[in-house]
Amino acid sequence: xxQKTKSNFWIIIVAAVLLEAISCVQYFTSRAAIREEAELxxxxxxxKAELEIEKHTIEMEAAAKTLVMLxxxxxxxxxxxxxxxxxxxxxxxxxxxxAIAFVPDYFPQHGRYFEACSSRISKDSIYTRQIGSAEHDYxxxxxxxxxxxxxxxxxxxxxxxxxxxxxxxxxxxxxxxxENGNIVAVACVDLALDYLQxxxxxxxxxxxxxxxxxxxxGVEIVPKPDTISGxxxxxxDEEIDATGWYISIIIPEEVIxxxxxxxxxxVGVLMILGLGLLIFILWHSGRSLQRLEVANTQKQRMMNxxxxxxxxxxxMLPKVxxxxxxxxxxNIYGMVxxxxxxxxDLYDFYVRHDKLFFCVxxxxxxxxxxxxVMATIRSLFRSITSHEEEAHVIVRMMNDTMAEQNDQNMFxxxxxxxxxxxxxxxxxxxxxxxxxxxxxxxxxxxPNLPIxxxxxxxxxxxxxxxxxxxxxxxxxxxxTEAEDTAKELFGExxxxxxxxxxxxxxxxxxxxxxEAGVADFVGKAEQSxxxxxxxxxxxxxxxxxxxxxxxxxxxxxxxxxxxxPTELNMPINLALEEAVTNVMLYAYPGRNDGKVFVEYIExxxxxxxxxxxxxxxxxxxxxxxxxxxxxxxxxxxxxxxGGLGIHLVRQLMDEISYEREEDKNILxxxxxx
Amino acid sequence: MTTTIxxxxxxxxxxxxxxxxxxxAVQTAEDVKPLMEAANRxxxxxxxxxxxxxxxxxxxxLSIRKEAATHGSKxxxxxxxxxxxxxxxxxGFISLFEIQ
Numbered sequence: 180x181x182q183k184t185k186s187n188f189w190i191i192i193v194a195a196v197l198l199e200a201i202s203c204v205q206y207f208t209s210r211a212a213i214r215e216e217a218e219l220x221x222x223x224x225x226x227k228a229e230l231e232i233e234k235h236t237i238e239m240e241a242a243a244k245t246l247v248m249l250x251x252x253x254x255x256x257x258x259x260x261x262x263x264x265x266x267x268x269x270x271x272x273x274x275x276x277x278a279i280a281f282v283p284d285y286f287p288q289h290g291r292y293f294e295a296c297s298s299r300i301s302k303d304s305i306y307t308r309q310i311g312s313a314e315h316d317y318x319x320x321x322x323x324x325x326x327x328x329x330x331x332x333x334x335x336x337x338x339x340x341x342x343x344x345x346x347x348x349x350x351x352x353x354x355x356x357x358e359n360g361n362i363v364a365v366a367c368v369d370l371a372l373d374y375l376q377x378x379x380x381x382x383x384x385x386x387x388x389x390x391x392x393x394x395x396x397g398v399e400i401v402p403k404p405d406t407i408s409g410x411x412x413x414x415x416d417e418e419i420d421a422t423g424w425y426i427s428i429i430i431p432e433e434v435i436x437x438x439x440x441x442x443x444x445x446v447g448v449l450m451i452l453g454l455g456l457l458i459f460i461l462w463h464s465g466r467s468l469q470r471l472e473v474a475n476t477q478k479q480r481m482m483n484x485x486x487x488x489x490x491x492x493x494x495m496l497p498k499v500x501x502x503x504x505x506x507x508x509x510n511i512y513g514m515v516x517x518x519x520x521x522x523x524d525l526y527d528f529y530v531r532h533d534k535l536f537f538c539v540x541x542x543x544x545x546x547x548x549x550x551x552v553m554a555t556i557r558s559l560f561r562s563i564t565s566h567e568e569e570a571h572v573i574v575r576m577m578n579d580t581m582a583e584q585n586d587q588n589m590f591x592x593x594x595x596x597x598x599x600x601x602x603x604x605x606x607x608x609x610x611x612x613x614x615x616x617x618x619x620x621x622x623x624x625x626p627n628l629p630i631x632x633x634x635x636x637x638x639x640x641x642x643x644x645x646x647x648x649x650x651x652x653x654x655x656x657x658x659t660e661a662e663d664t665a666k667e668l669f670g671e672x673x674x675x676x677x678x679x680x681x682x683x684x685x686x687x688x689x690x691x692x693x694e695a696g697v698a699d700f701v702g703k704a705e706q707s708x709x710x711x712x713x714x715x716x717x718x719x720x721x722x723x724x725x726x727x728x729x730x731x732x733x734x735x736x737x738x739x740x741x742x743x744p745t746e747l748n749m750p751i752n753l754a755l756e757e758a759v760t761n762v763m764l765y766a767y768p769g770r771n772d773g774k775v776f777v778e779y780i781e782x783x784x785x786x787x788x789x790x791x792x793x794x795x796x797x798x799x800x801x802x803x804x805x806x807x808x809x810x811x812x813x814x815x816x817x818x819x820x821g822g823l824g825i826h827l828v829r830q831l832m833d834e835i836s837y838e839r840e841e842d843k844n845i846l847x848x849x850x851x852x
Numbered sequence: 853m854t855t856t857i858x859x860x861x862x863x864x865x866x867x868x869x870x871x872x873x874x875x876x877a878v879q880t881a882e883d884v885k886p887l888m889e890a891a892n893r894x895x896x897x898x899x900x901x902x903x904x905x906x907x908x909x910x911x912x913x914l915s916i917r918k919e920a921a922t923h924g925s926k927x928x929x930x931x932x933x934x935x936x937x938x939x940x941x942x943x944g945f946i947s948l949f950e951i952q
Contacts, residue, residue, distance in 0.1 A: 728874045728875050728878070729875050730875070731873050731874045731875040732871075732873065732875055735871070735873065749904060749935040749938075750938075752904065753904070753906055753939065756873055756874060756906050757906060757907055760874045760906070760907075760908070809943075811942075811943055811944025812944060813944075814948070815914065815917045815918060815921065815948045816918065816921065818914065818948070820911050820914060820915065821911065823907040823910055823911070823943055824906075824907040826907075826942075826943065827906075827907055827939070827942060827943065830942040831942075
């Protein structure tokens with residue numbers, strides 16, 4: 180997990196750096212392009228403005244020259260001069276006013292000063308008068324003095340119109356000569372710079388950009404903005420050749436790059452959103468991974484707990500077989516195979532006061548809930564049977580306890596039996612469970628009700644007598660209702676068939692045969708229910724001896740007790756003695772407290788009537804059937820002293836077989852009758 | 853199981869009474885020792901009252917037979933019952949002994 184967080188962290192960092200680098204490159208490239216574009220635009224507009232200004236300048240110069248040419252024709256006629264000024268003002272749209280000022284005393288009848296001046300007052304009205312006077316001594320004015328000495332147009336610096344209109348004006352002066360070439364007057368054309376309003380259209384290239392027009396002597400016709408200091412500007416300027424003015428376009432940086440900055444902010448926001456999304460995705464996937472890990476850990480823990488539960492559950496059931504080493508009258512084998520890790524099936528048995536208490540049960544449902552009920556049932560069975568011997572009372576008490584605390588509506592089918600080992604009387608009570616099989620036939624049972632269904636239900640018990648070598652087989656429906664892949668049930672008949680075929684076998688062999696039969700039948704289908712089997716053989720004819728050859732006479736006595744045909748008495752006796760002696764001598768080296776167990780059953784099967792003897796011990800593994808055959812044709816001198824025992828067994832019995840079962844040697848001897 | 857040995861001329865007669873099973877064989881092996889030491893005698897194993905014999909008993913018979921042979925004696929088994937005869941047949945002892 181630590182590793183994962185760390186790698187996520189790096190993914191985010193790398194993505195962020197990459198995005199940042201891309202946007203930086205993009206930003207600066209765009210910025211250069213935008214600046215170039217802005218400059219190109221500014222230069223174009225400056226050219227346009229220059230052309231406009233030049234156009235007006237040329238117009239004014241032409242007007243001034245026209246005026247001089249007109250005036251020179253009748254320079255001695257003041258009335259004509261008035262007509263000249265008036266007509267020129269009328270002809271030129273932008274002319275503010277036009278004046279011709281004569282050298283002092285040129286027209287003595289008009290006084291020392293004479294200056295004819297025409298001004299446009301409105302669109303259709305021109306005002307013409309003589310304005311020269313001692314107060315208005317034009318000879319002292321710059322335009323007059325300069326016009327006097329320059330043969331080409333002389334342009335004044337822009338100045339504010341003295342009429343108070345706050346409009347800048349420039350004046351253009353030219354000398355006027357008489358027929359003799361003497362300068363007699365100066366013509367002056369004033370140009371109102373209001374046309375620069377039109378120029379502003381060109382120069383205002385951004386809504387928030389500025390421009391300025393400054394004369395070459397520093398008169399600010401259009402002043403620079405006051406806010407210019409302290410901010411970053413891009414300034415593009417152009418000198419106008421005709422007038423010597425400087426035009427500047429001043430663009431605040433943020434205005435040029437307004438769009439870029441807007442895009443930059445947008446990109447930034449998108450980048451942050453993208454990173455956020457990336458972080459979210461990584462976090463989310465990390466979390467799902469974490470959740471998966473947590474789920475896996477939990478599952479693992481659960482499996483571990485289930486395994487422990489399984490062990491505990493198995494430990495609750497008797498699992499040492501044969502269970503009662505000293506009881507010759509019982510041979511029991513049981514097994515439970517849960518469909519899941521743990522299940523709700525159980526069997527139990529134990530002996531108290533020469534009575535065998537046993538039960539087989541099936542809790543409704545499977546898995547953990549069933550297993551908890553199963554554990555309860557098992558402890559109830561043990562605690563109640565510790566003081567109660569009547570089968571129906573045992574079941575009734577279990578039922579009442581279960582029904583009382585049955586919030587989950589679980590129920591249990593149960594068969595309880597109490598077998599009196601002295602008399603062979605078996606009392607049993609069936610609480611809705613499958614009927615057991617006694618010697619290959621279904622035991623008649625009253626169904627009653629499963630445990631836990633109804634408190635106070637009056638359970639009835641039944642009884643039967645068990646006899647010599649009777650086999651009682653109990654099971655849960657996991658056996659008869661085992662399903663194959665085609666959903667067909669194993670069924671009672673298959674069970675009875677196997678039980679019939681295994682007649683006379685020991686409980687363990689019977690249970691294992693059925694287990695194999697069911698497994699075979701089910702095939703690849705999943706085990707659908709818990710499977711439990713318990714086989715009890717009552718009054719097994721058996722003898723238990725120590726591995727002391729002085730115990731051999733008790734074997735003969737035991738054989739005498741078996742009601743076997745007289746002619747077989749000696750052969751059986753001899754065969755058993757040889758086999759048992761073998762065990763006594765070789766199974767427990769160096770000790771004589773080892774146990775030797777001999778069981779006898781008689782089997783009547785379609786293929787014949789047989790006597791089966793089973794000799795078992797817990798000694799070192801020893802298979803007497805592997806002993807070499809003794810050669811009985813040798814002479815007395817050649818023959819060895821030993822080796823006759825197993826030879827006799829082979830001679831006397833019809834079948835002899837050995838198996839090692841867990842820690843036991845089991846030798847089976849069969850004699851056909 | 854009891855074993856009695858009586859001398860009669862050149863004969864040593866051992867009479868076995870009861871069941872010569874593995875448990876009894878321990879004592880019987882002790883009891884028949886005089887037969888092993890006898891030389892140049894005729895040894896009669898009287899089985900008229902022997903009810904049963906196991907391989908341990910047969911081993912004793914074989915030992916006597918082997919010892920007797922080394923000492924130049926001869927062993928005769930007398931009056932075996934049907935069961936024991938059967939055992940002798942099965943083990944080939946029938947051809948090792950002179951049976952009367």
